[in-house]
Amino acid sequence: MTFASAPHILAIAAGIQPAYDKDVTPTPPACGRDIPWRRGEAAGFGLPRVRVETPAPPVLGKEPVHRKCADFRFDPDSMCESGFLFFGEPMTLHDKFGRQITDLRVSVTDRCNFRCVYCRSADPENYREHDEILSWNELERLARIFADLGIQKMRITGGEPLVRDGVEVYLRKLTELRVPDISMTTNGHLLAERVPGLISAGLHRINVSLDSLDPIKFEKITRTRSYDSVMRGIDAVQATALAPAKINAVLVRGFNEDEVEAFAAFARERGVIMRFIEFMPLDADRHWSRDLMVPAEEVYRRIHAQWPLVQIPHAQSETARKYRFADGAPGEIGLIAPVTQPFCGHCSRIRLTADGKVRTCLFSKDDHDLRGMLRNGASDADIEERIRALVDQKEKGHRINEAGFVPPSRTMVFIGG
Ligand code: SAM
Numbered sequence: 001m002t003f004a005s006a007p008h009i010l011a012i013a014a015g016i017q018p019a020y021d022k023d024v025t026p027t028p029p030a031c032g033r034d035i036p037w038r039r040g041e042a043a044g045f046g047l048p049r050v051r052v053e054t055p056a057p058p059v060l061g062k063e064p065v066h067r068k069c070a071d072f073r074f075d076p077d078s079m080c081e082s083g084f085l086f087f088g089e090p091m092t093l094h095d096k097f098g099r100q101i102t103d104l105r106v107s108v109t110d111r112c113n114f115r116c117v118y119c120r121s122a123d124p125e126n127y128r129e130h131d132e133i134l135s136w137n138e139l140e141r142l143a144r145i146f147a148d149l150g151i152q153k154m155r156i157t158g159g160e161p162l163v164r165d166g167v168e169v170y171l172r173k174l175t176e177l178r179v180p181d182i183s184m185t186t187n188g189h190l191l192a193e194r195v196p197g198l199i200s201a202g203l204h205r206i207n208v209s210l211d212s213l214d215p216i217k218f219e220k221i222t223r224t225r226s227y228d229s230v231m232r233g234i235d236a237v238q239a240t241a242l243a244p245a246k247i248n249a250v251l252v253r254g255f256n257e258d259e260v261e262a263f264a265a266f267a268r269e270r271g272v273i274m275r276f277i278e279f280m281p282l283d284a285d286r287h288w289s290r291d292l293m294v295p296a297e298e299v300y301r302r303i304h305a306q307w308p309l310v311q312i313p314h315a316q317s318e319t320a321r322k323y324r325f326a327d328g329a330p331g332e333i334g335l336i337a338p339v340t341q342p343f344c345g346h347c348s349r350i351r352l353t354a355d356g357k358v359r360t361c362l363f364s365k366d367d368h369d370l371r372g373m374l375r376n377g378a379s380d381a382d383i384e385e386r387i388r389a390l391v392d393q394k395e396k397g398h399r400i401n402e403a404g405f406v407p408p409s410r411t412m413v414f415i416g417g
């Protein structure tokens with residue numbers, strides 16, 4: 001689809017809003033089937049872990065012996081009478097290309113109180129029935145299984161995670177599972193009052209979406225009047241140990257690409273990590289086109305021209321190329337370029353949708369159901385085996401830049417970003 005053939009998205013950019021919510025979009029009802037947590041329910045979190053250090057095989061001429069670590073599941077029942085320990089399989093997930101999968105994005109709801117133009121439709125959309133969405137107990141069970149499989153990072157997302165009652169309780173459960181890195185992505189509308197609760201539940205890091213610093217443009221993009229509440233949410237985060245917030249902006253030409261420098265100035269003034277995400281073909285209305293996407297290279301060039309940037313080293317599996325300001329100003333810039341500079345070769349992520357499907361790639365053609373297993377009496381071992389098998393088949397990469405690319409049938413709000 002070309003820029004000119006995206007009339008709906010352009011109409012919104014021009015100020016015509018086909019299905020505009022009259023006021024701040026009310027919070028949609030939280031998903032059903034939210035069985036309240038019972039005290040003590042969290043007791044048996046799988047088995048404790050032990051860290052075993054093994055010397056790597058000696059390499060001739062390279063004197064220092066590097067030690068490799070691997071986590072194993074330790075089962076006290078497996079201690080045989082002679083006192084030897086029996087270790088099970090290493091707790092890691094790998095695909096057939098040798099990539100280790102350590103990051104899980106968990107979508108806890110497909111509901112959202114915003115309708116960002118690059119994500120949701122202005123037209124009414126079908127949400128999943130509430131009983132199709134995983135209950136918190138089911139989500140907790142899967143989190144435990146994934147943690148046992150070596151998942152190190154869990155990001156809670158949606159839809160909008162803060163619209164589902166009980167998200168703080170779920171975070172607490174993840175904390176008790178000792179997931180090393182627990183983060184959340186939110187649109188920020190409900191954030192300000194929730195920050196203390198999120199912190200005490202154990203949240204480590206937070207990403208807040210903010211697509212414009214101009215309230216009028218913000219309204220056009222998100223189709224809400226929530227600018228002030230999102231800003232209050234960011235202020236609340238910045239006043240706590242969760243600072244610096246990561247601020248996500250998806251740039252869409254005709255909407256907000258003129259704000260690159262303003263966002264960079266915002267990072268410098270507020271000391272936040274400003275991340276620019278390339279618009280991906282995951283919008284509900286299928287208006288994505290290359291013309292609407294602002295390449296990361298353009299963002300870099302424009303900011304660097306005004307405030308020279310210095311690259312910060314990053315882990316290969318990280319999605320963002322990170323920069324600091326050469327003049328020492330606070331704040332950081334992150335560029336996420338899944339379209340123009342795909343990072344599939346080092347991808348360490350998989351996703352769990354709110355209705356219990358595993359997606360091994362944002363652009364997967366198929367997803368893999370776990371909900372049926374959960375509800376049909378599968379054991380943890382069965383589910384682990386299934387997860388290992390489907391992770392093994394993770395796609396080599398997305399095909400956005402190949403002829404004949406077909407966007408996935410599920411859009412971002414259903415997959416979980
Ligand atoms: N509702 C929350 C939010 O907006 O932050 C969390 C879910 S949202 C799907 C997660 C992230 O995906 C957001 O940062 C959003 O900007 C991003 N996103 C949504 N649709 C996108 C698209 N078509 N291309 C690139 N990023 C997108």
Ligand code: SF4
Pocket residue numbers: 112113114115116119120158159160187209412413
């Ligand atoms: Fe909702 Fe987030 Fe999608 Fe915007 S990007 S419509 S806030 S899920």
